[in-house]
Amino acid sequence: MRLPETYTELRKQTLEQEGMKYPGKALVAMELEPGYERAKNRMLPYIQAINEAHLIMLMEQGIVDENSGNVILKALGELDQEFYKNTVYDGRYEDLYFYMESKLIEATDGIAGNLHLARSRNDMCVAWSHMAVRDGLLQAMEQFLYLKNAIVLFAEEHKDTLYVIHTHTQHAQPGLLGHYFLGAADMLERDFKRLCRAYDAVNQSPMGAAAVTTTGFPVSRERVAELAGFSGMIENAYDAIGNSDYLTQTASALGLCALDMGRIVTDLLLWATQEMNMIHVADGYISISSIMPQKRNPIALEHLRSSLSVLKGMADTVLTGFLKSPYGDISDYEDIEDSVFGCLELFQKNVQLFRAVISTLEVNKELLESRAYESFSVVTDIADQMYRSYEIPFRKAHSFVSFLVKKAGTMDYNLKNISEEFFSSAYHEFFGEPFAFDFTPISQCINPWHFVKCREVRGGTGDKAMKSMIDRAKKEVEANLLWIQEHKKQLREAAETRKQVIQKKLDKF
DSSP: OOOOSSSHHHHHHHHHHSSSSSSSSHHHIIHHHHHHIIIIIIHHHHHHHHHHHHHHHHTTTTSSSSHHHHHHHHHHOOHHHHHHHHTTOOOOSHHHHHHHHHHHHTTTTTGGGGTTTTOHHHHHHHHHHHHHHHHHHHHHHHHHHHHHHHHHHHHHHHHTOOOEEEETTTTEEEEEEHHHHHHHHHHHHHHHHHHHHHHHHSSSTTTTTTTTTTSSOOOOHHHHHHHHSEEOOOOOOHHHHHHHHHHHHHHHEEEEEHHHHHHHHHHHHHSSTTOOOOEHHHHHHOOOSSSTTTTOOOOHHHHHHHHHHHHHHHHHHHHHTTTTTSSSSSSSSHHHHHHHHHHHHHHHHHHHHHHHHHTTEEEEEHHHHHHHHHSSHHHHHHHHHHHHHHHOOHHHHHHHHHHHHHHHHHHHHHHOOOOOOHHHHHHHHHHHHOOOOOOOOOOOOTOOOHHTTTTTTTTTTSSHHHHHHHHHHHHHHHHHHHHHHHHHHHHHHHHHHHHHHHHHHHOOO
């Protein structure tokens, strides 16, 4: 190995290695060849759709005459996407679009050159990107809804599964497992709404912006947006080309989904430990040890934990990629776009696995209930009841109950040992006077089921409160499903409209 000793030598060596003309070998390896591969594997359907929508508009606006337009339409209809999928970058054309354009021009004796009237690769490439992200996001949202529905159904299944809630890793209060998962469903509902907002940003057409200032031709940007299935358009032509919102909003929404799912997965992994033994992961999602025959390793949850972290990192990469990037026409987005599609792909794999785990999860209900009776998690209610029944100020009652629990601990007592005799003894020791009240209200509080069932405040664990939340969660799932169906229908109808308009024109040709 010998390093150049002067800049002149370095420049000469580089030009000899890279070539004197466009494209340089390093540029081909870094961007042009990968970009060509991305376009042929990902963008062909969207290139075709934009070509059709733009040409229909040009013909309707009288910019391209019917005869010329029909020649181009016929050539577009004969375009073989499989042919382009089997091509490789050879340097003759800068990108796949120019190669396809040359073929169209050749097939129409030059007429197809008019297809590029009133447009630029700037608005076209961004439009393809919008459409590809739009389809990927819609598929991801559909998979996410399957997961969300599974969590709602799991919550309903365990609406009466008693367990001890932990806060700060310590026993807190009795709760219902279904209540936890209804909370998780609410968290995922907020995630779904963020995905909807991201979709709204993606589903705006940049077409008609041309290079960056629109065009002198009397185009209808609205018509192209309609034919391409967009809900609207990005009005300002500069913003249509220069904005990155549709990518960053998508990445942000996916990243927050990953964060929220990861929190649930972390809990499940803890619950699956032998010490906690709250849940039993199905055999299809565990592995055994090569040496320790007793092992049931919950590897699906472990892979979810790490993969969701990777997903969050990929989403952050998208945001970082645009940090301090200029606001305008730049090539940066093409590279960053790959991370968005990587996020969408990894997101779907994660939600599919997560759904499978949740849908087959078993819960040790008897063990969880017995723990609720053995812990002191109900004692919040004892302090509350002392205020309600005996008019003892809450803070004083709170201090007494803390004393009661410590005293029980020194005697190795649990909740089942809190008898009237023990309570009265502790009361006398703490307050310096005999317990002169009816013990019945306290004895009711000692029951964990009483604790959860008496909480009928909205959002609580009482039967009515739980039913209300389950009903709402199911309605939200139905609304989510309707949203997806309506937006899929919008895309189908746009494609069908293009097909019908083209067929009608060609029938007269």
